[in-house]
Amino acid sequence: MREGPDIARIASLVGDPARANMLTALMGGTALTASELALEAGVSLPTASSHLAKLMDGGLLTLASQGRHRYYGLAGPQVAGMIEAIIGVAEAVGPKRVRPGPRDAAMRVARVCYDHLAGEQAVAMLDRFVDRKLLLREEGEIRLSPSAISHFAALGIEIDSKVRRPVCRACLDWSVRRSHLAGALGAAILDKIIAEKWARREKDSRAVVFSQKGRQAFERVFLT
């Protein structure tokens, strides 16, 4: 018998198929309502409600009430990171898929990871930022260089360095085994990509597909 943090409690919350589906859906980053999550998980509304109550009680979700709608979202980056880690093991351990389908290919190129961009595109972008000395890798974490604030401001991305959440965070990528950019800056960049309509979210998936022009614009702005 050992004491310590109740890891079984947390893991068992993720360990039910219905709840796992809900959490996976929320990895898309947008908060969802109970009915949407019920549909996502393939269970009835009462069942979903009960699961959501458990997840809330376990501290894995946050709730934002807006009128008669109640939006559930992941409680934070740490929870998202844990789920990505579990996904990583499940991928590694699960049946080796012979050939990744088209959606999987799209997922590998670019996908949403909670609130920021992940996949090959995201990895390339982070590398480029470091090459251009906009970001500095330090002690396994990432920091803003002095020139970064004005640079990103010129692109319409205001970085509020006073924000409590770490501005940058190196988040391991489970398809490409390298880091991509999370944190407030990562989230802001994803926002811009969507706002500028450079890319759209694939329906019912975390995949992000760029349009022809969008890709060019993205590369011009972030990859040169």
Added chain:
Amino acid sequence: MREGPDIARIASLVGDPARANMLTALMGGTALTASELALEAGVSLPTASSHLAKLMDGGLLTLASQGRHRYYGLAGPQVAGMIEAIIGVAEAVGPKRVRPGPRDAAMRVARVCYDHLAGEQAVAMLDRFVDRKLLLREEGEIRLSPSAISHFAALGIEIDSKVRRPVCRACLDWSVRRSHLAGALGAAILDKIIAEKWARREKDSRAVVFSQKGRQAFERVFLT
């Protein structure tokens, strides 16, 4: 309903208290027998055996038979990483402990993480290696510099760069939120620390406590 990797299956394996205790015990890095794990988990031998079969089936453990002993160990660094991530969330979400006890303090200073050293000591060591340009941080990963092989060889640590497992890996630390050194080199260094009797493993814990002399030796060799 969504397809994809069976994350619920993996999480539910960790989600049982008995299995969670076993996995936590195995985070100590040494492979253990079924009876030892039964004791750790506080269940009978048949129950433990059943759990171990499930964990094996799920690909979370490896088994090494030696005579009539059968040693169970974590399947790999990825699994260890997942468990650390879950521990991290459980710590964050669980009851805020008012004051960390003495064992927790020791854990924060130095502990075993699967097969290498973690905690403040380990973080300091990695920083020092980078300062001395023995290791190079690149793309969120860590690589050996040319001078590293001879340097570590002089300390009695042979680095076989042909080994399939990544030589170095930046592994996030959940007490100190920074990287420490995992991988084959990290494992070799921990081996040396124990072999030289600079430190001993705390009984029934992942904590590693240095002796007076051991600490001095460690600092002389690795932190200067």
Added chain:
DNA sequence: CGCATGGTTCGATCCATATCGAAGCATTCC
């Protein structure tokens, strides 16, 4: 105010699985 919609609570059912005792294999030691 009355109705519709989104969501939760309650109660009953039912299935999965954690548990242990006893028995069965396997390996080593004498």
Added chain:
DNA sequence: GGAATGCTTCGATATGGATCGAACCATGCG
């Protein structure tokens, strides 16, 4: 070979929890 140790399998039990229908709140709209 026989006894002892380490571990797994089998069988029976019991308990936790996932599930849904129906009834019950709450918010917004006309």
